[in-house]
Amino acid sequence: MHPMPELPEVETTLRGLSGYLTDQRLARVTPRREGLRRPFPADLVQALTGARVIALERRAKYGLIHTDRDSTMVFHLGMSGRWRIDPDSIEKHDHLILETEAGHVLALNDARRFGSVDLVPTPDWPTWGPLAALGPEPLGPDLTPAYLAARLAGRGTAIKLLLLDQTIIAGLGNIYVCEALYRARISPLRPGSAVTLPDLARLVPAIVDVLSESIAAGGSTIRDYAQPNGELGYFAANWQVYGHAGDPCPACAAPIARSAQGGRSSFWCPACQP
Numbered sequence: 001m002h003p004m005p006e007l008p009e010v011e012t013t014l015r016g017l018s019g020y021l022t023d024q025r026l027a028r029v030t031p032r033r034e035g036l037r038r039p040f041p042a043d044l045v046q047a048l049t050g051a052r053v054i055a056l057e058r059r060a061k062y063g064l065i066h067t068d069r070d071s072t073m074v075f076h077l078g079m080s081g082r083w084r085i086d087p088d089s090i091e092k093h094d095h096l097i098l099e100t101e102a103g104h105v106l107a108l109n110d111a112r113r114f115g116s117v118d119l120v121p122t123p124d125w126p127t128w129g130p131l132a133a134l135g136p137e138p139l140g141p142d143l144t145p146a147y148l149a150a151r152l153a154g155r156g157t158a159i160k161l162l163l164l165d166q167t168i169i170a171g172l173g174n175i176y177v178c179e180a181l182y183r184a185r186i187s188p189l190r191p192g193s194a195v196t197l198p199d200l201a202r203l204v205p206a207i208v209d210v211l212s213e214s215i216a217a218g219g220s221t222i223r224d225y226a227q228p229n230g231e232l233g234y235f236a237a238n239w240q241v242y243g244h245a246g247d248p249c250p251a252c253a254a255p256i257a258r259s260a261q262g263g264r265s266s267f268w269c270p271a272c273q274p
């Protein structure tokens with residue numbers, strides 16, 4: 001069982017796919033069922049067959065495959081999606097197959113089918129439905145302590161939940177919020193308005209670091225995952241608090257706490273994170 005793909009997995013997946021798709025023409029596009037969480041676009045095969053991929057890009061947890069026809073394929077991996085590169089055989093959950101003119105086969109596999117595939121006119125992608133309301137990228141220049149201070153001002157909601165709000169920051173998931181708050185020594189229960197500018201000056205780099213370290217760990221596995229039957233983008237991570245309820249805090253040895261916030265588990269050290 002794979003973990004749910006988060007931003008670093010999507011980023012790693014795109015970097016892996018890029019080596020097979022960038023500057024390549026798509027020789028064949030084969031949907032193997034009607035769709036995933038929603039139907040595939042009716043014109044998917046027509047729009048992509050023969051198109052040349054000019055660039056790949058990530059926005060939040062969406063992968064964007066830009067083509068020379070001003071058409072962009074937008075995919076989301078949902079709960080269980082992954083791309084398989086040059087698989088030995090096509091299996092039950094390979095729902096969309098892309099074949100390149102160089103002969104590579106890329107299979108979008110999604111057992112639970114919570115993922116999605118859409119076509120968007122390339123110039124319009126930033127304002128396309130699910131992407132339009134997203135906040136700044138956590139690894140981009142717009143996520144600053146001052147920006148977060150403005151968004152958190154007057155908010156009584158717990159900082160943990162505010163950081164998961166995709167309109168405040170795009171693409172941050174539960175694991176990374178827990179780990180970033182631990183590194184920044186901020187309780188996940190603290191109201192947003194009680195998080196100070198000095199706190200945020202620790203939090204922003206903590207967010208960048210936890211994501212960057214995971215992307216680097218994933219990147220180091222691309223060579224292995226790109227073997228036949230390989231899967232891109234998943235890797236074992238070494239979390240300090242996530243999944244460690246009751247274990248000693250790495251910094252102070254107090255037991256890591258766990259509680260439910262907004263239906264998700266929060267893990268933190270009550271001693272280190274006031």
Ligand SMILES: [Zn+2]
Nearest residue numbers: 249252269272
């Ligand atoms: Zn501690």
